[in-house]
Amino acid sequence: MFYFGQEQWNWLVAVYLFLGGMGAMVMAISTLVHRLKVFGQDNTLLMIWGNLTGFVMLSVGSAMLFYHLLDHLAVWHVLLGVFNKPDAWIAWGTWSIIFGMIWGLVYTLPHIPTPKFLGWCQLLKFFKWFGTKYAGLMAWGTVFMSVFTAVYTGMLLQSFPAVELWHNPGIPVLFTVSATSTALASLLILQYVVVRADDHELRHRFELIDTWLIGSEIIIIAGFFFYLLNGTLNGQASHELLWGDPIWTYGFFVAGLIVPFLINLGMVTHKLPSNGFLVIVSATLILMGGYILRHYMLLAGIWELPYPK
């Protein structure tokens, strides 16, 4: 048997998977904490920054995928995919990204003061009116579509049957957990650097949830370690590629998971002071790990064939 990796989905797609999952969950969480008025606070500023940041992340990620396409003019066909090809994850993912972005923006717009230079824009006024009148619908639509997008990024990889590393139920779980974890890290950075609101309880809750998520991710990664180690030759080849690479082992697993987990654990158990510096260091490491995870997952996908490539 011959074993080889793929070159088709390169770092552009890794960025798409990373920013897609993270941006979507940033929008979902921002909208959720605002809609539910978590801890009885008005989280409007965090919602605005979160949704706009998520919107930018999704835009950049989608632009990466668009750039990666071979025929850019044919991209509109994907919008009909949910009707023609409801079994294709990319078709559903495209819709969930588009609707999540639009609904999230429409939900956010009424809370942003209209700049004077856009005072003439009737379309903006319409969307503000629409976002106010149907706020609940927009909010829950955004949350649903965004969570769907985060899950979709893993489902997409899971749908390729020849690759042992991808074609298993652990991938959607891993990607969803990682997307939520990186989204919380992004929101914590926003809270400490940009929003600076008096929302300590919410920050602490985010840190606590993120600690649980990183802990879960460590367990999932450990599961993958043994699944591949004792798996088929295809899986063993992926195992060798992942764990033989210091960027994966030390960059992702140690610096991107273990270290932030320990920092967060220290902070939530009050063994470490919960200050902005530590939170931002931890969140930055989580974001770095989140990208390395996607990059190496694509890189280490291995095919097994009875002939050379």
Add this chain to the structure above:
Amino acid sequence: MAHYAMLIDLNTCTGCNACMAACAVENQTPFWSDKWRTKVHDITKGKTDADTARIFFPRLCNHCDNPPCVTVCPTGATYKMDNGIVDVDDDMCMGCQACTLACPYDERYALDYDDNTEKKAVFGEETLKKTRPGVDKCNFCRDRVEDNRLPACVETCVGNARQFADLDNPNDPVTQLINSGIAEPLMAHLGTKPNVYYIPVKKQTIHYERDMFNGQNSEGGLHPVGGENGTTFERKQAAESGQTEPAHEQAMFDVNSPFANSSDAQMTDLLKVEA
């Protein structure tokens, strides 16, 4: 309705690569970028002088009945036809290459803008069949097949290693060979239900006396469908001596050959009918 399939006899492929050339010209593939719809690999097996074997391994799209490439295609550009052929609609393909990753056989390649520019120069702009970038793959020479002709690779195969079958036609000799169980699809455990079948390589010794070899119609090789071209010298000899039936038990093939070991009944029945 036909259900097309291909049978490839790994014992008779000579590695001449004529199939690759015929396919490249017929389907205008960018061979200068090493992009082919079909390839023949030159594989050496074994480690010692005694057991080393050189195998030519032709490969192409397997036109699976449960094709993962069709499942993942978000635009519906990749589709399965009623006759079993899996094809790509050039106008609908946006080139996300998800199908390329989904294919367990690595049988798809990306056709980019540069390839298309070069194709215009090589094949001529007016006669270009595929003008849009996207993913390209074998379609069993669909135009030819719908015109009741064989795929280019099958028609040009000098060793008759490639045979085209209609699985819905029980009288098709290639279908009968496939049904005999002598041939195996690739990686069937993946559940893709592929429609390209391979007669595995068996170490065989084809021996004949030089003076008995009188041209290609009586060569000592085996023919997957046993037609006139595949007539063995023993059979020809038997026919010339007036025997109505060739003596199958007289080692028509080497005892290690796949035909000697499996599904004798169907194979010999097939030969009997033709004789």
